[in-house]
Amino acid sequence: MGEVLTLASRDVGDVEETWRQFVPSAALQRVDPRTFGFSWTSAALPGFSVVSYRLSASVQSAIQPDDQLMACRVASRGAWVGTPRGDLNAGLPWLALDGPTTARWQQQADVRALVFDRSEAEDGARRMTGDDRFSLRSATVGASPVDRDLGAHWERVFQHIAGTLFVPGRSSAIVEAELRRHALHTTLAVFSPAFVAALERSAQRGAAPRTVRRAIAYMERHAHEPITIDDVALAADISPRGLQYAFRRALDQTPMEYxxxxxxxxxxxxxxxxxxxxxxxxxxxxxxxxxxxxxxxxxxxxxxxxxxxxxxx
Known part of the structure; x- marks a missing residue:
């Protein structure tokens, strides 16, 4: 089950120490301690964490999550977010992948983040697309959402995931597996046109009754376990998108409905x-x-x- 952490403090060191449990490269710079205070809530699952905190102070922070994929939103008036390649739109979520990202704000900010282990996220992307060559790098994943609507969608998904995982006892291993997949799928769809294109390429165009039978047998054996559609597709030797098509053609329903x-x-x-x-x-x-x-x-x-x-x- 996910580990939920809540914390409130007026100690600058507590923020950095807590952040580094989730993003080891996190650092606070130029902190004004006079009005400092923060409240933190997070949920940690294997290879995936959800973080939400409010920080009262004028702050500059920096991260460089080399072994991680982190999508974040800093909600604050006058916030600025930048990378060595240029400034980002601070009114939207942004993604840190390769190289440093710096953010600063005045007085108060609400920070929301989804943090993935990079190698596990890449494996997940490959399972979703059926493309064993798909990789997470700056050439395939951007720092900014594809458009503003998708940025707003990421925020809604974050609220849904946080609202479930932040309540102890509200989720089960099955729920957590689905939420982890949903978080990764949404994040990649929002920041990576290459991921969306790979999903489109993976759609199977022919009927696959044998594939459907393998998928059904797997689901019937493992429905009580925290399996996702990616696991079902892997067991049936087909991409998740191809499995969707095959189920629609054979049963007029989706694998998730089954x-x-x-x-x-x-x-x-x-x-x-x-x-x-x-x-x-x-x-x-x-x-x-x-x-x-x-x-x-x-x-x-x-x-x-x-x-x-x-x-x-």
Whole structure:
């Protein structure tokens, strides 16, 4: 399960020490300590972290995450963000990959970041695209969003992921695996036209019933585990985009819809046998972070609410 950290302090050293747990290259410079204070919340999963903090002070900070991929937004009036190649639009998220990035602001800033282990992110990108040669470098990933709308989309996704992972006990291993994939997919889609192009190239154009059967068998065996569509595609020996096409052609549904059906079936069985657990706990066990969304999907599948099933066992 993800490790959640919360901290409030008026010690400048605490900020830098805490940041370096997530981004070892982080450094604070030109800090005005007179009004200094910060509050921090983060969630750490293997190879992936979500960070949100408010820092009250005039600050300049610098990072150079050589072994990491970090997408960040510094929300502050008068903020400035720059790299050796030029200034970035401080009103949008930005991405640090190769080389240093520096940010500064006056009085107060709300900082939000998604931090990925670079090698794991690259492996994830290759699984998503089906392109074993795809690499994360400045030639394929930009420091700025492709456009303003995508920048706003990244912020919405960040809020969704943080809102789930920052609440202890709200997520399960299945939920966390999906959120980690969602975070990486969104970040790459926002900052990398090359990633989007590779996804488009990966679409399979022919029917693949054998591939679909392999995928179904894998999902039925592993639905209770934190698998993602990338894992299913790998087991079926096809790209995730090709798997989407094959499922649509063969079953008129997406692989994710099929996997959700398997997990709903598992939750249904647990509800029928439940003793001493809540509907919310069973929903989380089967990968549904939102109890209301779980209830909606469950009612669509079984014609009754999860609570009615539990009471009628």
């Amino acid at each position: 996997l959700r059906g398997q997990r709903l079936a598992g939750a249904h069985a647990d509800l029928q046998e439940a003793t001493g657990v809540s509907v919310s706990e069973i929903a989380q066990r089967w990968g549904f972070a939102s109890a209301s969304r779980f209830a909606r999907h469950y009612r669509d599948a079984y014609g009754r609410s999860p609570r009615q099933t539990m009471r009628g066992r």
